[in-house]
Amino acid sequence: MLEITSIKKGIVIDHIKPGMGLKIFEYLKLDKADYTVAFIMNASSKKYGRKDIIKIENTLDIDLNVLGFLDPNITVNIIENEKIIDKIKLAMPEYVEDIIKCKNPRCITTVEREITHRFKLVDEQNATYKCVYCDHIYKWE
Amino acid sequence: MLKGRSLVDPEDFTLEELESIFELTKKIIENEKDFNDICHGKILATLFYEPSTRTRFSFEAAMLRLGGQVIGFSEPGSSSVAKGESLADTLRTVGAYADIIAMRHPNEGAPIHGLKYCPVPLINAGDGGHQHPTQTLTDLFTILDAHKRLNNLTIGCCGDLKFGRTVHSLLKAMSRYENVDFVLISPHELQIPDYLKEDLKRKNIKFQEEERLENVIDKLDVLYMTRVQKERFFNEADYVRLKDSYILDLEKLKNAKENLAILHPLPRVNEIKIEVDDDKRAWYFKQVKNGMFVRMGLIIKLLGVR
Known part of the structure; x- marks a missing residue:
């Protein structure tokens, strides 16, 4: 079995649904990171059967808000001295930027250059966001 | 300020x-x-x-x-x-x-x-x-002109409510006033967008959706007419079945309140018959000047x- 050693200090993003890990890797721009990152796919999981895991070493300065948008069931552990010192409870962020695009073909985001795709949370229970420009509803599924 | x-x-x-x-x-x-x-x-x-x-x-x-x-x-x-x-x-x-x-x-x-x-x-x-918020300022000012209030009103919006931005803005603006109900009269295909419907529900605003104007005209204090274009219908049969329901004439107005205010963002094509223009309830040309x-x-x- 493949073994990835524990980290001394950093962040462990755990219980990622299998297949979602790569997307998170991209959203967090970890492909451009200058610190050590381990990306584990299809690890065995009691909860899901299979899961993805991301381990980020020696940095704690990452905006993890997007994880709450992608899947609030993901767990995020903060590690110091090889121990979990904090578990971050994820919530759906009030705004998400440049993660999803508006599907309204008449929206200004479809034509204007270098525009930020921005959505506001309008209904947490139903994971509903709306485009801040045209109000088009986006339901995360 | x-x-x-x-x-x-x-x-x-x-x-x-x-x-x-x-x-x-x-x-x-x-x-x-x-x-x-x-x-x-x-x-x-x-x-x-x-x-x-x-x-x-x-x-x-x-x-x-x-x-x-x-x-x-x-x-x-x-x-x-x-x-x-x-x-x-x-x-x-x-x-x-x-x-x-x-x-x-x-x-x-x-x-x-x-x-x-x-x-x-x-x-x-x-x-x-x-x-279209400046049309809404116009509409609100005209409603105020006609009824001397912006609360305690039943407002009917009739026609193309899906693509009609003036209706979208009017609903948003009028839903901020107390005790305002909406009657949304349109073919099924041209109902208000989902985001507006969800918005009204969230704000607990009372609204009723209706296909035929003649069924509800007697309830209304304000009737906001918009144009329904044939090409907006998904099929010819529905267009033929419903088209006359979105045309306001004196016959339909017989059942309307005496102090109904009829508004229209204009331009009008045939959704308000010219015979209505002289009725004291027609406010749309005053609305233009307003x-x-x-x-x-x-x-x-x-x-x-x-």
């Missing part, structure tokens, strides 16, 4: 701020001469990325009657937009020449994006099928010249 502010969404201003615009508008109507030089030396730019005669003329007439001047374009082909200039750059540039900008744009949310770049007050003169006066009030407030 409205000086220096912009208007892109009907909810941008508080009810008190709206009231202050309406108060000023009343004063302008009562004594227009007092205001005919108030914007001397000021320039309004009208950027119309899609054709409009009514709204553009209304803005331009408003500024000219206030003693100001007007620059702009009425279709983007004759401007730098045709060369591929971004909206952000156009607004930054025109904002260097003008004191205030009124913009119509085919893309929804364009004015919200524009706000980040526009150095002077920006007025949304219609963005796609989204919002539109110019209310825009005069808005320009004065945003420029802070009074």
Whole structure:
């Protein structure tokens, strides 16, 4: 079995649904990171059967808000001295930027250059966001 | 304080701020001469990325009657937009020449994006099928004119409620007043967009959806008519079945209240029969004139010249 050693200090993003890990890797721009990152796919999981895991070493300065948008069931552990010192409870962020695009073909985001795709949370229970420009509803599924 | 502010969404201003615009508008109507030089030396730019005669003329007439001047374009082909200039750059540039900008744009949310770049007050003169807040100021002022109140009203909106931005803005604006109910009369295909429906539900606003005007006309204090175009129907059978239901005539009005106010953003095609024009409940031509006066009030407030 493949073994990835524990980290001394950093962040462990755990219980990622299998297949979602790569997307998170991209959203967090970890492909451009200058610190050590381990990306584990299809690890065995009691909860899901299979899961993805991301381990980020020696940095704690990452905006993890997007994880709450992608899947609030993901767990995020903060590690110091090889121990979990904090578990971050994820919530759906009030705004998400440049993660999803508006599907309204008449929206200004479809034509204007270098525009930020921005959505506001309008209904947490139903994971509903709306485009801040045209109000088009986006339901995360 | 409205000086220096912009208007892109009907909810941008508080009810008190709206009231202050309406108060000023009343004063302008009562004594227009007092205001005919108030914007001397000021320039309004009208950027119309899609054709409009009514709204553009209304803005331009408003500024000219206030003693100001007007620059702009009425279709983007004759401007730098045709060369591929971004909206952000156009607004930054025109904002260097003008004191205030009124913009119509085919893309929804364009004015919200524009706000980040526009150095002077920006007025949304219609963005796609989204919002049309100055038409809403006109509509609210006309309802106030007709009923002397903006609360305790049942408002019927009839026609194309899906693509009709004037209806979207009216619903947003009127749902802020107490005890206002809506009756939304349209074919199924042309009901209001989901985001508006969810918005009304969230705010606990009472609304009823109905296919036929004749079934509900007796309940209404305000009837807001819009045009239903044949091409908006998904099939010919529905069009034939329902088309007459969205045409207002004196026969339908027999069952309406005596003090019903009939509004229409215009232009009208055949959805209100000409025979209705002389009925005292027809407010749509007064609404047109109110539109110019209310825009005069808005320009004065945003420029802070009074």
